[in-house]
Each structure stands twice: as C-alpha cells, then as structure tokens.
Amino acid sequence: MKNDKSKIPEHCKKYVQGVKDTQDLMSGKWKTVIIAALYNTGKFRFMELVRHIEGISPKMLSQELKDLEANNLIKRKVVDTMPIAVEYELTSYGKSLGNVVDAMSDWGMRYRKAVFAK
Amino acid sequence: MKNDKSKIPEHCKKYVQGVKDTQDLMSGKWKTVIIAALYNTGKFRFMELVRHIEGISPKMLSQELKDLEANNLIKRKVVDTMPIAVEYELTSYGKSLGNVVDAMSDWGMRYRKAVFAK
DNA sequence: AAAACTAGTTACGCATTGGTAAGTAGTTAC
DNA sequence: GTAACTACTTACCAATGCGTAACTAGTTTT
Numbered sequence: 552m553k554n555d556k557s558k559i560p561e562h563c564k565k566y567v568q569g570v571k572d573t574q575d576l577m578s579g580k581w582k583t584v585i586i587a588a589l590y591n592t593g594k595f596r597f598m599e600l601v602r603h604i605e606g607i608s609p610k611m612l613s614q615e616l617k618d619l620e621a622n623n624l625i626k627r628k629v630v631d632t633m634p635i636a637v638e639y640e641l642t643s644y645g646k647s648l649g650n651v652v653d654a655m656s657d658w659g660m661r662y663r664k665a666v667f668a669k
Numbered sequence: 670m671k672n673d674k675s676k677i678p679e680h681c682k683k684y685v686q687g688v689k690d691t692q693d694l695m696s697g698k699w700k701t702v703i704i705a706a707l708y709n710t711g712k713f714r715f716m717e718l719v720r721h722i723e724g725i726s727p728k729m730l731s732q733e734l735k736d737l738e739a740n741n742l743i744k745r746k747v748v749d750t751m752p753i754a755v756e757y758e759l760t761s762y763g764k765s766l767g768n769v770v771d772a773m774s775d776w777g778m779r780y781r782k783a784v785f786a787k
Numbered sequence: 788a789a790a791a792c793t794a795g796t797t798a799c800g801c802a803t804t805g806g807t808a809a810g811t812a813g814t815t816a817c
Numbered sequence: 818g819t820a821a822c823t824a825c826t827t828a829c830c831a832a833t834g835c836g837t838a839a840c841t842a843g844t845t846t847t
Contacts, residue, residue, distance in 0.1 A: 559721060563709050569777030570705050570770055576780070580805070587688045591681050597824050603677060611805065613825060634814050634823060644783070647776065652688055654772040658765065659687030662694070665762070698835070715794050729835070731795060752793060752844050 573651060576622050581607055581615045586645065587652050589625065594640045624648065691769060694740050699725055699733045704763065705770050707743065712758045742766065 577583050584604055589595060595603065600612055616639060619625045624645035630636040641648075695701050702722055707713060713721065718730055734757060737743045742763035748754040759766075 565778060566709060566774045567702055567705050569774035569781070570701050572777035572781055573773040574701055574777075583688050583692050584685055587685050588681075591684060598822085601824095608806070608808095609825060610807090610827085614805090637824065644780070647779070651769070651772040651776050654769040655691040656684045656687035658769050659690035660683060661765070662762070663687070663690055716792085719794095726836070726838095727795060728797085728837090732835095755794065 576624065577648075577651075579615060579618075581611055582619060583652065583655065585612070585615055585619065586624065586641070586648055587656065589639065589641045590646065590649050590652055594638050597637050597639070600639065619645070691766075694742065695766075695769075697733060697736075699729055700737060701770065701773065703730070703733055703737065704742065704759070704766055705774070707757065707759045708764065708767050708770055712756050715755050715757070718757065737763070 577586070581604070584607075585600065588600065588603055592603075597609075597612070597616075600616075601607060601609055604612070616625065616627065620627055623642055625639050626642050628638045628640070630638055695704070699722070702725075703718065706718065706721055710721075715727075715730070715734075718734075719725060719727055722730070734743065734745070738745055741760055743757050744760050746756045746758070748756060
C-alpha cells in the first residue's frame with residue numbers, strides 16, 4: 552500500500568467534528584443572517600428584525616430565535632415598559648461566532664466580485 | 670425618532686449578502702465536510718471519500734461533488750490509467766474557503782469543550 | 788467463470804424545511 | 818371606538834433534502 556488513507560488521524564476527526572457542530576448550530580436559512588445582523592448592530596427588537604431581515608416571516612424569525620436562544624447564542628430580554636418591548640442580542644458565545652460570520656462574509660464578497668468580474 | 674434602524678446601511682447589506690452567498694455554496698449536510706476533508710488531505714478518489722466521510726452514501730457524495738464542481742470549488746480529474754481513477758481536489762477558490770472552514774472548526778471545538786465542561 | 792472493486796446512477800419514499808395566511812392578546816394613536 | 822402596532826402562535830401545504838436499496842458498466846483478481 553503506497554498511500555493508505557484508510558486510517559483517519561484523530562486531529563482530522565476533531566477538525567471535521569468542529570465544522571459539523573458549528574454547522575448544526577447555524578443550520579437553516581436564517582440563523583446566520585440573524586447572527587450577522589445582531590453582530591453588526593448589537594441589539595434589536597422583534598419587529599425591527601422582521602423589517603431588517605428582508606424576506607423573513609414572524610413565524611420563521613420566532614422559530615429561529617428560539618433555537619438560537621436554546622443554544623445560548625442569543626439572549627431574549629423583555630423590557631418591562633408599557634407597552635413591553637423585547638430585545639434580542641448575542642451572548643458572549645454568540646459574539647464569539649463573529650470570526651465565523653466575518654470569514655463567511657469576506658469570502659462571499661470576494662467570490663461575488665470574482666464571479667461578476669468574468 | 671430616537672433610534673431609527675429602518676435605514677439599513679449599504680455596507681451592512683453587503684456584509685449579510687456575503688454571508689448568504691457563502692452559506693448557499695456550502696449548503697446541505699455534506700459540503701462543508703467534503704471541503705474540510707479535501708482541505709486537510711489534498712486529494713481524494715471517489716471511494717476514498719466514501720470511506721473517509723462516515724455516513725455518506727455514493728449518491729449524496731456524487732450529488733454534492735457535482736454541485737461543488739459546478740460552483741468551481743473543486744476540480745474533478747480523470748486519471749487515464751487502467752483501471753481509471755477519478756481524483757477530486759479543491760480549486761484555488763475552494764482552497765480560499767479554508768479560512769471559513771478553519772473558523773468553523775475552531776469555534777465548534779471550543780464550543781464543544783465549553784458545553785462538556787459545565 | 789465468478790466474485791469483487793471502480794465510479795457512479797436510478798427509483799422510491801419519508802421527513803424536515805420553510806412559506807402563506809390568518810389569528811391572538813394587549814396597547815396605543817386618531 | 819376603530820384602526821394599527823407589538824410580539825408572537827397556529828394551521829395548512831408544497832417543495833426539498835436526504836436516506837435506502839438496487840442497478841450499471843467496465844476492470845481485475847482469484
């Protein structure tokens with residue numbers, strides 16, 4: 552056997568597992584966009600997000616926010632004014648996803664330029 | 670209006686668009702894993718990938734490889750030996766996704782540690 | 788000559804995803 | 818007092834994603 556790739560090194564498995572875990576937490580059509588929005592602007596109310604993220608419905612936003620909150624990536628805060636306001640922002644975990652979102656955004660912008668340049 | 674977030678700054682739109690574009694190209698259950706595998710190891714034949722990526726079926730692998738090739742992220746090379754071999758590797762575009770995959774892997778590994786540490 | 792390996796393809800089907808539309812409960816502006 | 822706003826929820830439906838299993842066509846090993 553000249554080149555046996557059948558044995559997968561441990562660090563490689565961990566590397567891939569990391570990618571999978573991150574992907575799972577950011578799965579679905581809207582989570583990365585929500586995270587990107589909160590990462591850029593800091594704090595948003597529910598309807599602000601609905602208006603800010605074009606195309607999202609209240610149903611999907613609500614669902615995705617719940618998922619993100621369950622994974623401790625964002626925190627939901629009810630401001631007890633009259634009328635009540637609900638604010639969403641990233642937790643420190645959530646903020647640490649900034650690297651990932653930045654990398655995706657950088658790459659995406661460069662790719663788009665390259666594609667349109669042809 | 671104290672705090673008008675209704676006007677979305679242009680750079681913010683571009684930022685989010687970048688994230689979306691990247692997400693679209695890496696969508697599905699297997700693309701990031703395939704990219705990570707090729708990024709780590711360089712070159713793989715079809716059946717090597719099937720064995721290396723646990724859980725993937727030939728059908729899904731074939732489908733995802735086609736998608737990735739269509740988006741110019743990987744190249745497929747038929748080595749004209751007897752029997753023929755088919756090699757897959759990242760294009761330079763594909764390699765430039767390394768930052769994204771690295772960021773995802775880093776974050777995922779840290780997150781996993783943090784979750785199990787509790 | 789049969790079994791096994793290469794690189795896939797095809798048929799089938801269930802389950803998840805995500806969209807539309809409408810409804811709810813409370814508050815407030817006109 | 819009625820329309821509109823906030824923060825959602827619910828019901829329903831269509832499309833897609835993804836898995837299983839089997840099959841193909843060529844090559845090679847036994």
